[in-house]
Amino acid sequence: MLHRFANPARFSRIAATMLPWVAGVTAILFIVGLYFALFASPADYQQGETVRIMYVHVPAAWTAMACYTFIAAMSAISLIWKHPLADIAARSAAPLGAGFTIIVLATGSLWGKPTWGTWWVWDARLTSVLVLLFLYLGHISLTHAFDNPARGAKAAAILALVGFVNIPIIKFSVDWWNTLHQPASLTRLDGPSIDPSMLTPLLLMGVAFTLYFVTMLLVRMRADLAATKARALRLNAAE
Amino acid sequence: MIGMLLLIRRDLMLAFRGGTDAAMAVVFFILAATLFPFGVGPDPEVLPRIGGGVIWVVALLAAMLSLERMFSADYEDGSLEQFVLSPLPLVLVALAKIIAHWLTTGVLLLVAAPVLAVFYNLPAAAFLPLIVSMLLGTPTLSLIGAIGAALTLGARRSGVLISLLVLPLYIPVLIFGALVVDGALAGRDYGNLLMVLGGFLLLALAAAPWATAAALRQSIE
Amino acid sequence: MIGMLLLIRRDLMLAFRGGTDAAMAVVFFILAATLFPFGVGPDPEVLPRIGGGVIWVVALLAAMLSLERMFSADYEDGSLEQFVLSPLPLVLVALAKIIAHWLTTGVLLLVAAPVLAVFYNLPAAAFLPLIVSMLLGTPTLSLIGAIGAALTLGARRSGVLISLLVLPLYIPVLIFGALVVDGALAGRDYGNLLMVLGGFLLLALAAAPWATAAALRQSIE
C-alpha cells in the first residue's frame, strides 16, 4: 500500500512550498491585468466599451479548454501508467474547468446581447462550449457516482478521453462553419492580428487565469491527497 | 467473428422474445411522435414546420431510453463477467452489443420514420433526406450510447447519469440531422451536412468500441 | 395508515438515494424539453406557440417512463409477495406506491415546469394555468399509470405493453391540460377545463387503487 503514497507525499511537500509564491504572482498579475484592461486600453472602434468583456471572456475560454486538455492528458496517464497522482489531478481540475466554462458562457451571452442583439444562438462554437460544460458536469458526477472511488476515477478517465474530440471542435468551429462568432485573431499561424494596446491586457489576463488555475489545482490536489491519506489510515486502524 | 455473430443472434432473440424489449424504442418513438399533435394542436401550418425536428428529437430520446438496458441485464445476472472471461476480445463483445442495439432500435426507427413523416405532412422532398440522415445518424447514437451505458454500470442513479453523459454528445448529431431535413425543405444543398454526419459516424466507429470495452472491463470488480 | 406512511417513506428514501432513480423523470423532462429547440430551430415565433404543448407532452412521457419501475423492483426481489402477506390491505399498498410515485415524479415535474416555460418564452399569463393544470393532471397520470404498471408485471415485453395500455388513457389528460394553457394564452376562460381535469382526477382516485391492487394480486403466483 505504502509505496503508492511515497511519491504523492513528496508532491504534497513541494506543492506546499510552491503555493504561496504562485498565489502571490497570480494576485499581482490580476491587478496589473485589470488595470490595463479597464483603464490603460482604448475602446474598440467597432464594439466600443463592450470590448472590455473580452479581457475575461477570452482568457476564461483558453483556460477552460486548457483545463480539459490537462484532464485528458492526466486520464491517459492514469489509464496507461496507473499513476495515482494523475487521477487526483484530473478530479481536482474538473470543477475548476466547469467554473471557467460557466464564465465563458455567461460573459459570452452578456457580450452577445449588445453586439449580436441576442443572448444565444445555436451555432457550432456556442453549442460546443455548452457541450464542454456538460462534459465537465458528467465528469464530476461520474467521479462521485460509485462507492468505490477507484472505479469513479477510471470511469471518469474514459469519459475525459472520449470527450476530448470536443476540444478541436470548439477551437476550429469558427473556421469550419461561418458563424456570428469572432474567428481566432490571436492564436493564428500567421501571428496575432490585434492591436498591441489590446494585446497587452489580454495576454496579462491570460497568464493570470492560467496561474489562478495552477494555484487552485495545487490547493485542491493537496486537499484530495489529505482525504485519501486519511481514508487509508482509517482502513489500517479498522483492523 | 463467430462469437460476435453468436452474441448478436442471442441479443436479437432476446429482444424479439421480449426479454430486453426492443420494440419499446419504436413504440415509444411512434407514440411520442403521435402525441405532439395532441399537445400542440393539429395546425396544418405548424406541424410540417416542426415535423422533421420532432421526428429527430423523438428518435434521439427513443435511442437514449433503450440504452440503460443495453448492458444492465448482463451485468446483473453475471453474464458480463463471463464475457470478460470468454475468448472473444471485449472490444468485439462491445461491438456486437452495439450492432445488436442498432438492429433492434436504429433500424426499427428508420422503418418507422417515413410513416411519421406522412403523419406530419412532411413534403415528399423531405423523405429521402430524413431517411438518409437517420441511416447515418442512428448508428452513431448506438455507438456513443454504448459508452455511456457501460460507464454507468453499477453507478448510483445510473439512469440520470447516462442521460447527462450521452445527450451532450448526441446534440451535434441531432443538430445536423435536423438541418439536413430543414435544408431539403428549404431547397438547399444538404450534401455536406450528410458528410458531417458520416464523419461523426466514422469517428464514433473508431473510438466507441474501445472506450466501451474499457468501461466494461472496469465495471466488473 | 402507519403502514402507508412507512411505505411512502421507504420509497422516497430509495428514490433519493438513487435506488429507483426518481430524478430520472425530471432530468428526462428537462433534457427532452431542451432538445426541441435544437431540432425545431430556435425560432422565437414558433417556440412559444408550441411551448405549452411540448411541456405537457414531455411531462406525459416522463411520467410514463418511470412507470415501468414502479413495481418491478419489488416484484423481482420478492418484496411484493411480502406486501400481499402483510397486514396492510393491498389497496393501501397500491395507494401508497402511487403517492410515492407522484411525489417523486409529478411534484418534481411541477417544479421544473415553470423553468421550461421561461425557456420557451411562454408569456407570464400562461404560468399559473400551466402549473394548476399540471397539479390536477399529474396525480391522474400516476394513478392511471399504476394500473398499467401492475397489469404488466411479469409479462413479456412489459415496457411496450405499459405504453400501449396507458397512453390512450393519458391522451384526455394531455388534451385538456394543453387546452388550459392554450386557452389562457388566447385569453379564454379555462375554469371549466380545469374542472374536467379535476373530474378525471376524482374518477382515477376512486378506481385506480382498487384496480391496481387487483392487478398486483394476480401478478403473484
Next chain:
Amino acid sequence: MQGLTVKELDCIRGDRLVFAGVALAVKPGRALLLSGANGSGKSSLLRILAGLLPPAAGSLAWEGENIDEDTEAHRRRIAYIGHADPVKPGLTVCENLEFWARLYGLEPEIEPALYQFGIEQLADLPARYLSAGQRRRLTLARLAVGQNSPWGPPLWLLDEPATGLDPSAVAMLANTILAHLANEGVAIIASHGGLLDESLSGHADRLDLQDAAP
C-alpha cells in the same frame, strides 16, 4: 384439529402437473421438513400454503377451519421466506429490517434480532455491500423480530432458508426455529438436507414430495 391440515392438494404450473394428492398435518410445536428433487414442487407447495398460488385442487385448513373462508386472517398468521431476499441495496441493514418489522406491525426490536443472526456490526452498512450469506441472514432476521411478541405469526413457511449460510449461521437459524416451536409455533421448511435438518430432527416430521409426483 390443531395446526395446519392439508388434504388432496394438486399443483399445476404452466401445463405441467407438478404434484398430486399431497396431504399433510402439522401440529403446534412441530416442524415439517419438505424434501424432494429439484423441480418436485417444494417452492410451489409453500406458495400454495401461503395463499400466494391457487392450488389446482384440494383444501387447506388451520385449526380445523378452511382458510379460503378467511384469507385475511390467514395472511396475518404467516411468515413466508422465499428463495429471493427482499432486501433493498440502497437502505442500510437496520433500515431494511425496521421497514419490514414495522409494516408487519411488530415492535421494532431491531438490535436483538440482528444480534440473533450475528449481523449486529453491519447494522449501518448499506445492504448493497452484503455478501450472499449476510444478505440471507438479514432476510431471516425478520423471523426473530416478531418471535417473542404475541402478534408474531404462528405459521412459518421457509423456502430453503439455509442457502448460503455458514455453519454458525445455520445454528442461529436452528435455534430461532426451535424457539418458535417451543412457543407452540408451526414451521414448514423446504430443504435439501444438511445441518439444519439434523438440528431440527427431534422436532420435525418429513415429507418427500417425490412420493407425490404424478
Next chain:
Amino acid sequence: MQGLTVKELDCIRGDRLVFAGVALAVKPGRALLLSGANGSGKSSLLRILAGLLPPAAGSLAWEGENIDEDTEAHRRRIAYIGHADPVKPGLTVCENLEFWARLYGLEPEIEPALYQFGIEQLADLPARYLSAGQRRRLTLARLAVGQNSPWGPPLWLLDEPATGLDPSAVAMLANTILAHLANEGVAIIASHGGLLDESLSGHADRLDLQDAAP
C-alpha cells in the same frame, strides 16, 4: 511449480480490509475447498483468482508464471461460476447452454451435458420456468460441456456451486468435478461444508479464510 500458486494476497472491498496474507498452492488433480464465515471473503478471493477483481497486494502464478504477464492466457484457462446464474429467462435451456458453449469455442455437445446434470427433459423449456435448483443445474452444465475437449479450461473457480441442488444433483456435480481432477484439472471451490465437501474430501485440501481475517 505446477498448478496455481498464490502469495501474500490482500483484499480490500470498499473501505474494509477483508483478508490479508493469503497464500495457497493447488497442484493439478487437486481441489481446494474454501471455507469461512459469511463475509470472510470467499467470493472475493475467487474473483481475484479469476482476474475479475484486482487484489490490493500479492501475486498469482500459474505453472510458475505470474499471471499479470499474460492476462489473456489466464482468462482462457478459467471456468468461473459465481453466485448468480447467467441464465436468460427468455431462452430455452438448450439455447442458454449452447450460447455459452459456443462463445467459449467448445464443441457444442449439449445433450450429454444436460444429461450429466439431469435436466435433459427440460431442454426445450424457456429458462423462465425453471425452479431455483434447475437453474443452478443449467449454470453448472457448462462445466460438463468443455470437460472432455482439449480446450476445456483447466482451472475451475466455483462459488458455492451446490446452492439449491438436491442430493442427487450434488452427486452429479461431485462426479463432474472428480472427472475434471482426474484429467489433471484444478478446482477451487467455496462452500459451507455439506455433501459436496464430503464427496471431494479425498482429493481436496482446505483453506479456512477465517485464519486470514485481519
Next chain:
Amino acid sequence: MEDIATFLNMGGHAAFVWPALGLTAVILIAMAITSTRQLRANEAALETAEKAGGGRRQRRARGGAEQ
C-alpha cells in the same frame, strides 16, 4: 467625479460589462474559497486520523494449503 461616472457607464453598456466582470470575479473567488476550505477541513481530518490510529498494521501471513 464625472470621470468616474463615464467610466462606470461604459459607453452605455454598463448593464453588460459590469455583470460580466462581476460574475467572473464571483465565480473565481467562490472557487478559491471552497477549495481552501476543503483543504483545511481535510487536513484537520487527516490530523485526527493520524492521532487516532497512526500505528501501522502488521501482517499476519497465514492460511493456505500446502504452504
